Amino acid sequence: MDRWFWIGLGGAAGTLARYALSTWCEGRFGAGFPYGTLAVNVLGSFLLGAISEVAATTELLSPTLRLGLSTGVMGGFTTYSSFNNETIRLIHYKSVAAGLVNIAITLVGCLLAGVLGMVVARRIMAS
Structure with missing residues (x-):
C-alpha cells in the first residue's frame, strides 16, 4: 500500500508540474505551436532517463522512491518519457x-x- 500512496502522490505532483510548465510556455511563447507539450516531453524524457540510470547503477534510490519518481512523478508529468525510455532500452538491450x-x-x-x-x-x- 505504501508504494501506491507514493506513486499516487508523485502522479499528482507530476500532473501539476506539467500544467504549470505548459501554461508558462503558452504565456511566454504563445499558443501557435504546442511548446508546452514539447517542453514537457523533452524534459520528462531527460529526467526519466536520469532517474533510470541512477536507479540502475547506484543504491541512491530505494525501490519505492524509484517508483514514486518514475511511475508517479514522471508518469503524471509525461507518458512520452516512458515510451522514450522503453524504446531506448529495446534498442540497447534487444x-x-x-x-x-x-x-x-x-x-x-x-x-x-x-x-x-x-x-x-x-x-x-x-x-
Whole structure:
C-alpha cells in the first residue's frame, strides 16, 4: 500500500508540474505551436532517463522512491518519457528492429486510435 500512496502522490505532483510548465510556455511563447507539450516531453524524457540510470547503477534510490519518481512523478508529468525510455532500452538491450517496431506501432496506432476516437465521438454526438 505504501508504494501506491507514493506513486499516487508523485502522479499528482507530476500532473501539476506539467500544467504549470505548459501554461508558462503558452504565456511566454504563445499558443501557435504546442511548446508546452514539447517542453514537457523533452524534459520528462531527460529526467526519466536520469532517474533510470541512477536507479540502475547506484543504491541512491530505494525501490519505492524509484517508483514514486518514475511511475508517479514522471508518469503524471509525461507518458512520452516512458515510451522514450522503453524504446531506448529495446534498442540497447534487444535490437534496433524491436525499437523501430515499437516506434512505428506506437505512432501509427496512436494516430489511428485518435482519429477513431474522434469519429466515434462525432457519431455518438450526432445521435
